[in-house]
Amino acid sequence: MTTLLATIDVELGARTYPILVGSGLIGDVSSVADLPKADACAIVTNDTVAPLYAERLSRTLAGRYAHVHQVVLPDGEAHKDWQTLQRVFDALVAEHCDRRTTIFALGGGVVGDMAGFAAACYMRGVPYVQVPTTLLAQVDSSVGGKTAINHPHGKNMIGTFNQPHRVIADLDTLDSLPRRELIAGLAEVIKYGVMADDAFLDWIEANLPALLARDKPALAHAIDRSCRIKAALVAADEREDGVRAMLNLGHTFGHAIEAGLGYGTWLHGEAVGCGMVMAADLARRLELIDERQAARIERVVAAAGLPTVAPDLGFERWIDLMRGDKKALAGEMRFVLPCGPGEAMLRSVAPAVVAPTLERCSSAAVAV
């Protein structure tokens, strides 16, 4: 049975698109009925998600497209690279996909970021639809049009802004998600509370047991509120010239952890969770927030089951990686820091100022 719980528009003028949130959506042809007309589509997915959901989506798409192709990539953050992207192009060319072929990104954020990037490049651009199957992808990565692959020295270094035609977030797919991945998704949910909505952070803290137990109404509310916050920021600042940067709370530290340990060692959400604790510590030292607020952020991150102490990358390596972050300007590191309940700001910080936070929040004893 299909239940459409919410439709949230990302308002971008002629490129406005809906985020559909509900149950049974990938098995229902009405989810895709009014997409641009085309003869063919291609599901881009990975070898974990394909056996779970590709056939169901394929059958649905067969009601709309004469040809439904599948491109199955190797799973993992370590494969968010040129070589794997090339496999998408090779498959599209081999299947004679034309300029109208619509790509369906079926999977988590890794598949979504790569398929969206491929859609921007193939024949200089084909339409694509995000079909996110992780909590993290449903609350964050499928929305807003950031697409990319990683560079060994920096996350998401090579990519485009390319908005999807639609996001189809089917809650049922979360039933099969490993618990570690569910927890990683909660990091980005907590992020929205910290940087944009203090009442939502209260709600998250109170509802963590329900979210961890995959209670559907709780998950639906978390996805709905997260997507509404993100959609508003993207509509206001699509290409991150201003307020959109607040979505990067915890990410300067987090991306350094991911690249520093090697992609896939820590999950993106784990690194962001720990990165938010580090951002809170730095903000407290800079007197942007008080002790109580910093402790509250750490408490919620810990209660979700996310790490709060980072591995010790070594001071020089931390600084080198964080200077390479996309927000850095003229070699100056910039961090998104909490600066009040439900508020955040972008701040340049010198290496000597961040040193005590690295000292307090990282440890050689952290298992990787």
Ligand SMILES: NC(=O)c1ccc[n+]([C@@H]2O[C@H](COP(=O)([O-])OP(=O)(O)OC[C@H]3O[C@@H](n4cnc5c(N)ncnc54)[C@H](O)[C@@H]3O)[C@@H](O)[C@H]2O)c1
């Ligand atoms: N574009 C953006 O705005 C944006 C935002 C946040 C994160 N990201 C990117 O997203 C990526 C992280 O995304 P993620 O956390 O979804 O990781 P992921 O894509 O690696 O998926 C996590 C794991 O869960 C598996 N999986 C996916 N759906 C499943 C399901 N329903 N059942 C069982 N297993 C399933 C995947 O195969 C994978 O092993 C990172 O690369 C990050 O940089 C992008």
Ligand SMILES: O=C(O)C(=O)C[C@@H](O)[C@H](O)[C@H](O)COP(=O)(O)O
């Ligand atoms: O959509 C955004 O804007 C975000 O910053 C969302 C982040 O959660 C996400 O991890 C994004 O991919 C990070 O962007 P980047 O520009 O720092 O690579």
Ligand SMILES: [Zn+2]
């Ligand atoms: Zn993120």
